[in-house]
Amino acid sequence: MEPECIMSAPGKAILHGEHAVVHGKVALAVSLNLRTYLRLQATSTSKVCINLPNINTFLSWDVTKLKQLLPDSGGERCFLLDAELVRRLRDLVGVSNGTLDTRSMAILAFLYIYLSVFAGSGELPSLTVSVWSELPTGAGLGSSAAYSVCLAAALLSASGTIPSLLSDQESTARWGEVEMELINRWAFQGERIIHGNPSGVDNVVGTWGGILRYHSGKITPLNRVPMLRILLTNTKVPRSTKVLVAGVKDKMNKFPSIINPVLESVNAVSCTCEQTLSEMTNDIPTPEHYNILEELIDINQHHLNVMGVGHPALDTLCRVTLARGLHSKLTGAGGGGCGITLLRPETECSVIQNTIQDLRDCGYDCWETSVGAEGVQQHSPLAVKEEALEVLARY
Ligand SMILES: Nc1ncnc2c1ncn2[C@@H]1O[C@H](COP(=O)(O)OP(=O)(O)OP(=O)(O)O)[C@@H](O)[C@H]1O
Ligand SMILES: C[C@@](O)(CCO)CC(=O)[O-]
Ligand SMILES: [Mg+2]
Incomplete structure (x- = not known):
């Protein structure tokens, strides 16, 4: 095992298809230039330690105690969640079945991947894992997936299942397709623990990065898309993906003939958006293209409200931006x-600045972002963003 490794993975924004994608519809998603960073250190303390400064969680366990929880076999566990292992971990962490709290979810995901990945070797190494993220936790930008992708990459690398990539002190590197598939599968298990019933789109974007279409597990990178300028706004209203996904399912069960057509319509929105983006790259983008993108945003926002996943703070966001001619x-x-x-190419700088100010006046965080960042990466210490290294080096 290498003495130390550092990984990072990006967050994501979904352009169209959230929730519908859980039920087999198309989603379009992009990676963000906000990342989660993880540092893993091999130790000789006979302890497993985890430091999660974003959620103020710092814990450790004796390796001998964790050994008692080892599942019978490893490896294939990246396909199905091992319910018995989850039960044992819940007992260890002291959480009941329905728990949703931030810490317990993060810890369960970590211990699940750690134990499953090392189960095959029968030996549990002592190590310290520290994770810090630029992403707001639990705000819709795929923080859980970026966290799970980093965990999967680091633990698979520590176990020797995938190679450690770096040869010199200053590089950043990516794995090949086979290793990325494996990272993605294990990250999906982390998402299952945190989300309950994830579609897999978030971990796919966290692993591969870029701009992609996701449909029932099939990933299609959109290599040619116009440069999209987007404002991101965090209303800071806390929510849980697990609860919201379960709520949509309940509505589907209660009113199938009403909700199923809505999901079908969201699917059509995603497909029309994809088609429009492709026309915009083949021809010169026109104002009419942007009008279509804006209408699709409005239609989808109404659909999401019908599904019951809106919020007054999001209504305010839409109203405030529309007052400046922008669609959210x-x-x-x-x-x-x-x-x-969505920002249009002709949107004036003053309009953008005024919109950002209006949203900040509502108490929201708001910033312009670039999309299509690299997926999961391994970094040498000298190639990690200074701020991230500074935080991770504290542990
Ligand atoms: N930096 C982090 N440190 C520790 N745990 C984290 C971190 N980021 C995310 N998590 C875990 O992920 C959970 C948030 O996941 P959740 O899926 O609800 O939100 P999200 O992924 O940010 O949004 P969405 O799924 O809508 O994109 C937290 O409760 C925590 O358990
Ligand atoms: C709400 C959802 O569609 C997207 C969360 O980013 C859930 C999922 O796809 O797993
Ligand atoms: Mg999530």
Whole structure:
């Protein structure tokens, strides 16, 4: 095992298709230039330690105690969640079945991947894992997926299942397709623990990065898309993806003939958006293209409200931006959290600045973001963003 490794993975924004994607519809998603960073250190303390400064969680366990929880076999566990292992971990962490609290979810996901990845070798190494993120936690930008992707990459690398990539002190590197598939599968298990019933789109974006279409597990990178300018707004209203996803399912069960057509319509929105983006890259983008993108945003935002995942703070976001001629929708699971606002090429700087100020006056965080960042990466210490290294080096 290498003495130390540092990984990072990006957050994501969903352009269209959140919730519908859980039920087999198309989603379009982009990676963000906000990342989660993880540092793993091999130790000889006979302890497993985790430091999660974003959620003020610092814990450790004796390796001998964790050994008692080892599942019978490893490896294949990246396909199905091992319910018995989850039960044992819940007992260890002291949480009941329905728990949703931030800490317990993060710890369960970590211990689940750690134990499963090392189960095959029968030996549990002592190590310290520290994770710090630029992403707001639980706000719709895929923080859970970026966290799970980093955990999967680091623990698979520590176990020797995938190679450690770096040869010199200053590089950043990415794995090949086979290793990324494996990272993605294990990250999906982390998402299952945190989300309950994830579609897999968030961990796919966290692993591969870029701009992509996701449909029932099938990933299609959109290599040619116009440069999209987006405002991200965090309403700071807390919410849980798990609860919201379960709420949509309840509505589907209660009113199938009403909700199923809505999901079908969201699917058509995603497909029409994809088609429009492709026309914009083949021809010169016109104002009419942007009008279509804006109408699709409005339609989808209404659909998401019908599904019950809106929030008054998101309504305010849409109203405030529309007053400046800009169109917004929630992104991710909704219920609060973040929204995206499309900027047109001709949108004047003063309009953008005034919109940002209006939103900040509502108490929201708001910033312009670039999309399409790299997926999961391994960094040498000298190639990590200074701020991230500074935080991770404290532990
Ligand atoms: N930096 C972090 N440190 C520790 N745990 C984290 C971190 N980021 C995310 N998590 C875990 O992920 C959970 C948030 O996941 P959740 O899916 O609800 O929100 P999200 O992923 O930010 O939004 P969405 O799924 O809508 O994109 C937290 O409760 C915590 O358990
Ligand atoms: C709400 C949802 O569609 C997106 C969360 O970012 C959930 C999922 O796809 O797993
Ligand atoms: Mg999530």
